[in-house]
Amino acid sequence: MANDITVAENLKRLRKQHGYTQQQLADILHTAKTTVSTWERGAAKPRMDVAKELANIYSISVSELIGDATETKSPEYINLDEALRKQGVVMEFQGK
Numbered sequence: 001m002a003n004d005i006t007v008a009e010n011l012k013r014l015r016k017q018h019g020y021t022q023q024q025l026a027d028i029l030h031t032a033k034t035t036v037s038t039w040e041r042g043a044a045k046p047r048m049d050v051a052k053e054l055a056n057i058y059s060i061s062v063s064e065l066i067g068d069a070t071e072t073k074s075p076e077y078i079n080l081d082e083a084l085r086k087q088g089v090v091m092e093f094q095g096k
Contacts, residue, residue: 006067008042014058014065015040029053 015025015036022036029036029050038044046054048062055065084090 007045007065008040010065010067011036011046011054012040014054014060018058025057028057 015022020028022040023033026033026036031050035044039046045051045066051062051065055062058065
């Protein structure tokens with residue numbers, strides 16, 4: 001149930017962040033304002049096709065829309081020279 005709250009909170013936050021009212025978003029999605037309200041209260045979730053459309057409107061992934069923490073983790077950075085050296089690969093820059 002905690003994930004439902006995250007989805008609802010994300011939907012409401014994103015809508016407000018992009019300056020839409022519930023009615024404006026409902027009009028864009030060809031649905032009722034009460035449907036948008038239901039999503040934002042966490043009483044229901046949008047269908048996958050609607051989630052894809054919402055993600056497109058907000059220029060984010062569906063995973064970000066639904067608050068999937070697995071995709072929003074920071075990338076792990078590695079030192080390429082060190083990683084190659086550990087594999088026995090030595091690269092030298094000759095200035096050419």
